[in-house]
Amino acid sequence: MAATPVALITVTRSGVVNTTPLACDNVNGNVVNGNGGGVFLEFKNTDTVSHTVTVAIPGTFDGVAHSGKPCVIPASVTWKFGPFGNATYGQNLTFTADSALVQYAAYQLGT
Numbered sequence: 001m002a003a004t005p006v007a008l009i010t011v012t013r014s015g016v017v018n019t020t021p022l023a024c025d026n027v028n029g030n031v032v033n034g035n036g037g038g039v040f041l042e043f044k045n046t047d048t049v050s051h052t053v054t055v056a057i058p059g060t061f062d063g064v065a066h067s068g069k070p071c072v073i074p075a076s077v078t079w080k081f082g083p084f085g086n087a088t089y090g091q092n093l094t095f096t097a098d099s100a101l102v103q104y105a106a107y108q109l110g111t
Helices: none
Strands: 008-011 030-033 039-045 051-055 069-073 078-081 092-097 102-109
Touching (some): 039 092, 069 078
Antiparallel strands (some): 030 092
8 A cells, every 4th residue: 555645734933833643654654745855754652662763765875775764762752853855865755653653743844
């Protein structure tokens, strides 16, 4: 199946309300379509053990596929990661959590 699409929240000088994070799709992964390079991800671990979210790095380097950027989220903690430049992470930023107990929100900077 295709990765579950992620809605981007645009942060501007006018402000933005905190969003309620959504559960990661730990089977099919999630995708932020239209990564302009200024995307950052917020992961909330609702579990009592740490979990890992892997952000895909598409393509190959010198003929070798990259395994992705691991983001380890300790138990009961919310962490932010980014920005994820589109030259490295692509126009469609894909991530997969090892548990549905990890929740996410995705942000981009406005103008």
